[in-house]
Amino acid sequence: MCGIAGLIGVVGVSNGQEPVKRMMDAMKHRGPDGEGIYISKNNDCVLGHTRLAIIDLSPAAAQPMTNEDSSLQLVFNGEIYNFKELRTELESFGHRFRSNSDSEVIIHAYEQWGEKCAERLRGMFAFAVWHENQKRLFLARDRLGVKPLYYYQKDGLFIFASEVRALLASGLIPRKVNPDGVVGFLNFGACPETLTLIDGIRLLEPAHYLIVERGKILLKESYWHFPQQGTKDVSPNEAVAQVRELLQESVKLRLISDVPLGVFLSGGIDSSAIACVAAATGQRLKTISIVFEEKRFDESRYSSAVAKRINSEHIEILLTAGDFRQRWRNSLDSMDLPTADGINTWFVSKAAKDAGLTVVLMGLGGDEVFLGYDSFREVQKQIQIIKMLSLLRPFIRFLARLHPKDKAPVPFLRGNLSARYYLAQRGCIVDRTLKTIINHDFLKETEFNPLEYLSSLIADKPCSSLIDAHQVFELQVYMRNQLLRDADSMGMSHSLEIREPLIDHHLVEYVLSLPIDTRIGNRQKYLLVDAVGSIPRECVERPKMGFTFPFEIWFRKHLLFDVKEMFFSASKEIFSEKGLTHLWRKFEAGKTHWSRVWAVCVLTYYLERYFGRKPVG
Structure with missing residues (x-):
């Protein structure tokens, strides 16, 4: 486990080593056991690595790591669990190893199988391989999204790192708030892939690889998909x-x-x-x-x-x-x-x-994976109720025309029912509450729609049941984006x-x-x-219980002053003071969940930390 960073196509940067070194300094917590840097001959690629030594603690396993003829350079974060098996196979092809680390398997796997190398890896990983002769960068991320990999690309400059804060530390990225990231976070309590809160910084999707030349993305492809559910017939x-x-x-x-x-x-x-x-x-x-x-x-x-x-x-x-x-x-x-x-x-x-x-x-x-949430057993019953309500759609539309100020039931009955049910179960601040607390001018800048986002996750998946769809959402939204x-x-x-x-x-x-x-x-x-x-x-x-803290008790008692102070210090360029007051009063009265108030606090703290008191939208 480590931190990786890199900069490709150094346009307008006199010394690419300096921003990469700043990124490495911002990730020392990821790699306190050592660090290394690589600079290509023409200064068009700089790679950095901070090391947390886990397997093969010797200097031979330090990174950036090269192959036999130094034509390839690797920086890698994660663990490859089948590295011994792969090493034996690669040695049979004539590859020579200098260390006992799992990292070195990746660089020889890339030599042997090229872009298909990620398909051979079993583990959690985010890595980059620079090919000096081809002037090409290959990046890949593990199938389930355990290890993160963020990037920024503009005007012939491509920067990547294990953390957003590292990219910001480079000093090459404007600190501008991404409104879609703000709304997506409030909708789910975490930024939906591939969004972040910083305009231009993206997260590489799990099970994808990326090819970059001269600071521009040439190709982004998926190498693995969730399997179709329910295909095996076993007892x-x-x-x-x-x-x-x-x-x-x-x-x-x-x-x-x-x-x-x-x-x-x-x-x-x-x-x-x-x-x-x-x-x-x-x-x-x-x-x-x-x-x-x-x-x-x-x-x-x-x-x-x-x-x-x-x-x-x-x-x-x-x-x-x-x-x-x-x-x-x-x-x-x-x-x-x-x-x-x-x-x-x-x-x-x-x-x-x-x-x-x-x-x-x-x-x-x-x-x-094993359908442990209570919502899995409730989903079919609840969806059947929604389907029955959908039969009343013409009547509800008639009522909506009579009462134009109350149209809430109509949008509720549109679109993907499984997505709507999931949003009702997992959503943090959505629909009316979101529109109440966010300034209208800020909301107009956003295009993110949580239902469209959820529906896109199952658009190419032949889910045979509503529980199948709910499982896809839990795996790709809550588990991946948050846990x-x-x-x-x-x-x-x-x-x-x-x-x-x-x-x-x-x-x-x-x-x-x-x-x-x-x-x-x-x-x-x-x-x-x-x-x-x-x-x-x-x-x-035992009764089911998630690993959670007594926040409900602490926020209403021991930490009430701290939480309230942070809540009402929220940016007035983003939030409506009237809307925040209304949400706080509902919290005090026990009529809304503590997580909604906490989401505003967390977002406020983050924006103040990285943008100052008044972030620019």
């Missing part, structure tokens, strides 16, 4: 057996490390599954849990049961409202993009680093690598290919529970 018992095999393989691969490794353990099914499978390999683990004074949010009973079952070195960290108040601004400083849901990952990552760990495994993705992004930025702020065995692409491909009845079953995440077979019973039968 539940066969499915459980195959999931068991794939899960054990996924966890075993992610235990490869030359530095201390542990597991985030909440006591839920997902983290318990990872801990149990990891412990079954014979490795003695450290497990990390956050506990609270507020009993409704405290899961220590369940995490302790798992830790006892697997005989781990279990570390519990008590987090009080006072502790949170002391450090919450530190966690906000670690946001690379604003997030309404990532602070919990920052605190548990800090606990892991304080415990001496450099790598942790977590259960991220279990609810999305994975938070895990990367909040973990790396502590120089901590987070690995997610439940979203190994082999496992995801298999589970998604199963019939919907086999995927969902009659028990919560039965495929995962039965595949593991050793999760304590009380952890399986």
